[in-house]
Amino acid sequence: MNLQKIHDFAIKTILDAGEQIRDSFSKELIIETKASANDLVTNIDRNIEQFFVDKIKNLDPSHKILGEEGMGDKIxxxxxxxxxxxxxxxxxxxxxxxxxxxxxxxxxxxxAGKLGYLYDVMRDELIYAIRGEGAFLGKQPLGKLQPMTIEEAIIGINSSWVIPNGKINHEKITKLIKTVRGTRSYGSAAMEIALVVTGKLDAYLSMRLAPWDIGGGTVIAQEVGAAVSNLKGEPVNLLTQDTFLIANPSIHQVLLDQYIELKEEKQHSK
Amino acid sequence: MNLQKIHDFAIKTILDAGEQIRDSFSKELIIETKASANDLVTNIDRNIEQFFVDKIKNLDPSHKILGEEGMGDKIxxxxxxxxxxxxxxxxxxxxxxxxxxxxxxxxxxxxAGKLGYLYDVMRDELIYAIRGEGAFLGKQPLGKLQPMTIEEAIIGINSSWVIPNGKINHEKITKLIKTVRGTRSYGSAAMEIALVVTGKLDAYLSMRLAPWDIGGGTVIAQEVGAAVSNLKGEPVNLLTQDTFLIANPSIHQVLLDQYIELKEEKQHSK
Structure with missing residues (x-):
C-alpha cells in the first residue's frame, strides 16, 4: 500500500472539506439533537462525513470507515x-x-496508526503525522515533548469532571487543580489533543470519548512522544467508547498514580 | 474632545502593537514572575505597554493611563x-x-466608557465599540444579545472556582454546571469577555479581576446589551481589583440570585 499517495489524498480531501465548512456559514444550518439535548448534530456534520465516505470509497472501496455520524461502515x-x-x-x-x-x-x-490529521478549520491550521516519519504543523516538524513537572503543567479538563460525578473521584481532581499551573477547557477533544501534541497544553483527560474523537490524535501522539491511554493506564481501544488521557510523558504516570481514581463500575447492570 | 480622532489613533496603535507582538515570537522572550509563581510577565508585556504609553502621551499629555505593568500613571x-x-x-x-x-x-x-477595544492578536480580530454608536467585529456591526435561558447557556469559568475555595460557595457553582449546556475556560479574561459580547459564550465570571482585565470589555458590553457587574450585582469599580460577571442580560440576574454566593469577607484582617 502506497502510504504517501494515501497521505496526499487525505490532505487534499481535508482541506476541501474545511473549505466547504467555512462556506457553510452563509447557508442554512439545521440543528438536531442526538442522544441528549446537549448532544447536537447538524446537516453540515452529516454532509461532510458523507463527503469523506464518498471520496474514500472512490479511492479504494476495500477501505473501511468508522465515522461519528454513521455514514461509514459497521465496524x-x-x-x-x-x-x-x-x-x-x-x-x-x-x-x-x-x-x-x-x-x-x-x-x-x-x-496500527499510520496517518493522523487534526485540522483547525477556522484557523486553517493542519497538524498531521506519518507513522515513523514524524509530525508536522503545516510544513514545520513538531519536536518531541520536553520534560516538565506536574506543577508546571496546564491541563485540559471539563468542569463536569471537577464537580462530584459518577465516574471519577473528584477530590483527587481537586488536588490536581490545586497542584498544576492552570486548567483550560475548549469544548473539543480533538482541539485539546492538538494542543497537547504541540506542547500548548500538557495533558487532557476525559471520562467519555469515542474512537472518532481520538483516532487522528493518537497517531500524532506517537510521533511527538505524547503518552496516550485510558484512565486505567491501558492502551486505548478504537472500537469502543472509553475514558481517555493524553499527556506529556513526564507527567502521564504521575497523573494516573496520584490524581486519577475511577469509581467502581457497577457490575451486572446496563 | 474629538472622539473619532482618538478612535482612529487607538485602532492604528493597537494594530501596530499586534504586529510587534507577532514579530516578537522570533526574538528572545524574558519571563519573570510577579506576585506568585504563576503570575508571569515578559519583556514583551512591558515593551508593548511602554509603546502605548509613549503613543498616548504624544497624542495628548493630559490623558492619564492605568496599565497592568505600571508604565502609566498612579491613578x-x-x-x-x-x-x-x-x-x-x-x-x-x-x-x-x-x-x-x-x-x-x-x-x-x-x-464613563467612551471607546473599547478587544484585539485577538493571533487571529488579527478586532472588536471595538464607540459609546452610543454600537460595537463592531472588524467592519461588521454586532447585534444586541438575544434572549435565552440558563439551560441553554455556555459559561466561561475557571476550575479554581469550581473546587472548594475561599471566595465563593462552590456547591452553588456545582449546581450551575449541572444546569447549563456547557462550560469553557480559555485563560484570558479579555478573550472570555470578547466571546460573551459576540454571543459565543453567554456569561463569564471570575473572583479576581483587575481594571485592565475588564476596562475595554465593559465599554463594548454597553453597546451589545451585555450585563456587567461585580458578583454582588454592584457596578464595576475601575479603580480596584474586584469580582466580575458579564452575561447575556436574560441570565445575569438569574446567575446572581440562584448560583452565585460570595463567602463572607473576613473583616479587620489584611
Missing part, C-alpha cells in the same frame, strides 16, 4: 485498512461560536 | 480622560501557546 474489528473520522469535533462550538472545532481523521492498518 | 480617581490598558491579557497563554491572548484597551472620560 466490529480493526482488521485491514480503516479510516476513523470525525467530520466536526466540537459541534456545539461550531454552532454557537463558528470556531474552536476540528476535523479529526486517523488511518489505521490492522489497528 | 486615584477616574476624573478626566483615562486609558485603561492591558498590553497582553493571558500572558501564560502568550508564553506557552503563542495564541489565546488579547490586547484590551478602554478609554474613559470622568469614569
Amino acid at each position: 466490529r474489528s480493526l482488521d485491514g485498512p480503516l479510516w476513523i473520522i470525525d467530520p466536526i469535533d466540537g459541534t456545539m462550538n461550531f454552532i454557537k461560536q463558528g470556531r474552536n472545532f476540528m476535523i479529526s481523521i486517523g488511518f489505521f492498518i490492522d489497528g | 486615584r480617581s477616574l476624573d478626566g480622560p483615562l486609558w485603561i490598558i492591558d498590553p497582553i491579557d493571558g500572558t501564560m497563554n502568550f508564553i506557552k501557546q503563542g495564541r489565546n491572548f488579547m490586547i484590551s484597551i478602554g478609554f474613559f472620560i470622568d469614569g
